[in-house]
Amino acid sequence: MSLHDVEARSSQEFKASVLGAYERGERAISVPRLMRLAEIYEVPADTLLPRDAETVIDLTETESINQGFTIDLTQLSDSDDPEAAVLARYAATIQLQRQDFNGRLLTIRRDDMRVLAAVLGRRTEDLPTRLDQLGLRASA
Structure with missing residues (x-):
């Protein structure tokens, strides 16, 4: 799916230029937007993040971290x-x-x-x- 396809599929929620900035690491994505983008791509959110094969990323909610x-x-x-x-x-x-x-x-x-x-x-x-x-x- 191209960046423009995602823009269209998301009803302009995700602009192609912003998606490109995410891909290039020029812009950070919040977890809620990452989760929404994963819904659009119909994949688990962690597949959109860079990692090596040995790293496990847990994106589940946790009650122990309530504040920054x-x-x-x-x-x-x-x-x-x-x-x-x-x-x-x-x-x-x-x-x-x-x-x-x-x-x-x-x-x-x-x-x-x-x-x-x-x-x-x-x-x-x-x-x-x-x-x-x-x-x-x-x-x-």
Whole structure:
């Protein structure tokens, strides 16, 4: 199915240009939109995410993660961990979407957590602990 086919099938809900930006990694997708896009393609949502064969991504709802958390952008920019580099790219995308370039802290919302965990190949509930290990979480 072409990007224009998806645009037509979704009644313009997903523009071809936006879909292309998702594919190129130039734009982040929220979990609800990812789920909706998976419905249009008639596939499980995790098939639309990049991963290696050994990574298992759980996109089921969880009650243990009800709120987001805050990332220290200063610590993030100082980190040389490969996962921090991925997080930095994702954080930059969030800042761009929100037009939030003012502070040294960035709030990661619940939906952002799910996508970020999937991108990092981790379970959502494990993400805060990993970010604590990296010294990137500003608050619990």
